[in-house]
Amino acid sequence: MAGIVLLLLVALATASQLLDPWLRRTLEKQVAQKSQGRYQLRIGRLHTSLGSGTITLGDVRLRPAKAAALWQATPLPRLLADVQQIRIAGVGLWALLRGAEVPVGSVVVSGGRVRVLHWPRPRPDARPLHEQLPRRINGLRIGYVALQGVQLAYGALARPTASVRQVNFTAQDILLSRAGAADTQRLAYTAAFGGRVAGVIGTVAQHRFRIGNAQFSSQSQRLTLDSVRIRSLLGVQERGKTIRVEMLLPRLRLTGISSAELRRRQLRLDSVVLRRPWVAAALPTQPPPPIHEALAPYVPYLALAHVAVSGGTLHLTGIPPRPRIQDIHLRADNVLLTAAGARAPARIWYARAWALRTGRIQNNVSAPVYWLGIRSTELLTRTGLIRANDITLRPTMTPAALARLKGHQTPHITVRAPRVQVAGFDFAAFSQHNALLANSLELSGLRVLIAGDGRFPLNPNPSLVTQESLAKLPVRLNVRRVTLTKGYVATSYVGPKTGKSGNITFNRLRVSLRNVTNDPRLMTAATPLVAQASGWMQNSWYAQASFRIPLLDPRGSHSGQGSFGRGSITLLNSVTEPSRLVRFESGNVERATVQFRGNRQQISGTMRAEYSDLKMTLLSQQGGPDQKTLFTKLGSKLLNGVVIRDDNPRGLGGNKLKTGSMQSRRDLRVSVFSLWRQGLVSGLLNSIGAPKKVAQRISEAP
Structure with a gap:
């Protein structure tokens, strides 16, 4: 009996020694045959353990054929790979022999480099992956798949279009069968997956991007990107046909990413959070399509429960004003980026509500004549509030230089306002119809300095500072009440003959305007704009006045x-x-x-x-x-x-x-x-x- 057992052990050992070389040669030949000579596989080491159903491959090299003709009209990607080790454990040999669904405990790929030289476009008639399995196999069920410390690259050898310094990826319960393909809770046959990549570099649409780290887990439904950098290869100093962007983004986090929704390309995210983004952008010369139209080919349906931006900076370049906005804090609720979301009367720029707070805003107005600065702003669409603090509008040149630039007399205006507040602003009417509708506009402590120079000819064009200009605004205007308190206006004028400047001041001004509108239903001869003003001239002489102005009177x-x-x-x-x-x-x-x-x-x-x-x-x-x-x-x-x-x-x-x-x-x-x-x-x-x-x-x- 002992002899028989010893003989079986010797037979198994001999078979194992013969099996490993045979299996290695068979795999190398199968790759060459199945790819019709397009690939050459070399396996440095291969070891099998029939008892545990384990196969370990080491020093695996895959090289594409050099003949260009072989790669024409083929669905195979052209790539080369060097892998340190591939370990396949828990293979159900009995199920394999019976042609049933084959269970595999795990597949682990450790170390190595993969370079994709070309990835063909998917063929519309291509068969699903589970239908490409050998006929004798009814399906594969892999419990665990992992990539550990793998480098990836895509593109030409000299400088890849994209590369990843390190990839760590795991997937659980992969069902490669008809049932797995039909399971709506799976994505690419996988029940759960996740991973972490580091050192991502790539080029897309004339922009170079870098991502320090990226992590995703389908179980926690969260994607996090750290240290994102985007740089336009064309620069952002000039405008082009498409938008040009430079961006630094310390962190981007998306939550609520469902595998089932990814499968249907219909996403309902719980939140999108951006922390301290810095963006410089040159807007395109032609208006881009609406956001929902640009997303439609990739994500036909995208809903975001919350969007939040903290500590952002935006600099619009490529246009003469080059406005800059600092310390942006933004929140949007219930955003629907679809055509229906764009048209919904209850939505404002796709969202149910927006809340915006900013720090300093800087811009040139009527460049290069005026500089505008605002210390902080606040915008709340739920209550219709707009507030701006510490506003400064100042000329960048003297009155004479301004008149010389324009070629005629031009008001030289300096404005300072501690606060401007609009209440009851209709953001929906503004976003959908460009209408300016509000309950009230309040200013307190406004200081205005107006200088003129009579040594220059009058402007040959009609003045815009008239009631007729309000009537001709290209947008619907309706502000029920405008109030100015504690105002100060100082005017100066250089006499055309004397060349000397005279001045006068108006202090402690109080102005009230009612029915500021160009709506024909509200602006009539019987219901005109009514203005009341009072104050002190030279801070010593009290005056008051009232006006009735029917704006639409021709x-x-x-x-x-x-x-x-x-x-x-x-x-x-x-x-x-x-x-x-x-x-x-x-x-x-x-x-x-x-x-x-x-x-x-x-x-x-x-x-x-x-x-x-x-x-x-x-x-x-x-x-x-x-x-x-x-x-x-x-x-x-x-x-x-x-x-x-x-x-x-x-x-x-x-x-x-x-x-x-x-x-x-x-x-x-x-x-x-x-x-x-x-x-x-x-x-x-x-x-x-x-x-x-x-x-x-x-x-x-x-």
């Missing part, structure tokens, strides 16, 4: 009234002396009221000014220290003695108040504010004694 008709409190008319010297060479020596205003009507042709109305002790002096640039010459002295005496009404009303007992006539023609090249100033000047001059025609001519002078 004639530009509007009306207003106002009043001035007690004050000294000498406060006007800061503007009249340098620019008009006229000084008010004295004059105390008790009260003044104005009423006017304006249109596209003129302004007309009345001014009732009660004042006393009015004295004026004409000045000359060629005069002495007091700017007086013999001619101006004689002119001043004549002006005060003959023309000027020094008191209004004059004397005692029954002298009536002299009402001034406001009459001035409108020049459509100047703003509506200039028209109102013209009316005040003509009414004031006429009320103090200047003839109507003289007052009108002086008011219309530039």
Whole structure:
């Protein structure tokens, strides 16, 4: 009996020694035959263990044939590989012999390099992988597959299109059969899979990308990318047909990735989180297709429960303003990136709601004339809130340089606003119809400096600072209320003859606008824009005014009234002396009221000014220290003695108040504010004694 056992052991040992070389030669021949000579396989070591059903291969080399003709019209990828070890354990030999579904405990590939030189396009008539198994095998069920420390590369040998320094991959319960292909909970026959890659480098669409690490697990349904870098090979300083991007992304995390949904190419992700992304982008010269159309060939349905960005920076290059936005914090809820999501009335840019907070925003406006800076912003679509803090708009050149650049007089404006807040903004109307609809706009502490230079010709084009411009906006506008409190406006103007600058300030301004709209249903003659304003001129002279402006009136008709409190008319010297060479020596205003009507042709109305002790002096640039010459002295005496009404009303007992006539023609090249100033000047001059025609001519002078 012992001899028989010994004989069997010797037979098994002999068979094993003969089996390994035979199996190695058979595998090498099978690869050459099945690939029709396209591949050459060399196995350095092969060891089998029939008792445990284990096969171990070492120093495996796979090389493609060099003949180019062999690789034409073939579904096989062209690749070469060097693998340190392949270990297949737990093979069900009895099932293999019976032609049943063959169980395999594990397949582990350790170490090595794989270079894919060419990957053919998938053929529409290609058979599924499970139908390509040998006929005698009814299927394979592999419990565990792993790649450990494998390097991958794709592309030409000199510089691969993509490469991965290290791949570690695992897959559990792979059912390579008809049932596995039909199982909707599996992806590529696999029940669960995951892995980690490091050192990914590649080129896609003229962009070079690097990924430090990437991890994915189908069980936790999470994908994490660390240290992502993207660089356009064409640079981002100029625009092209497609978008050009440079990006640094420390971390990107996606959760809720279902294998079943990946199989159907319909994804419903729980979250997409980006941490501290830095993006510089040159937008394309032609508008790109909507996001859902660009994604449709790859993911026809993509829903994101939450999208979050923290600490981001965006720099738009390739366009002259080159805006930069820092410290971006963004959240979007219930995003649906499909055609239905783009059209849904309840969605705003595909999402149910957006929340955005940013740090500093920098941009050039009407480049290169103005620089815009905003310290922080906030946007909440659920409540319709828009808030901007510490806004600064400042020119990049002097008033004269700006006028010289434009070739005509141009307002030189500096704006500072601690806060601007819009409440009840309709983001859905804005995103879908470009409409600007809001309940209110509030500004507090606004400071505006306006400088002009009369030494240059007037702008030959019609002014845009008119009520007609609001009516002609290409978008629907409807803001129910605009409020300005604690405002400050300072204006300066260089006289065309004197070359000197006169200035005047308006302090503690309060302005209220109601019914700011170009909607014909809301803007009528009976329901016009109503404006009320009050404040202090030169911080000493109180004034208030109200206006009724039907924006859609084709004639530009509007009306207003106002009043001035007690004050000294000498406060006007800061503007009249340098620019008009006229000084008010004295004059105390008790009260003044104005009423006017304006249109596209003129302004007309009345001014009732009660004042006393009015004295004026004409000045000359060629005069002495007091700017007086013999001619101006004689002119001043004549002006005060003959023309000027020094008191209004004059004397005692029954002298009536002299009402001034406001009459001035409108020049459509100047703003509506200039028209109102013209009316005040003509009414004031006429009320103090200047003839109507003289007052009108002086008011219309530039």
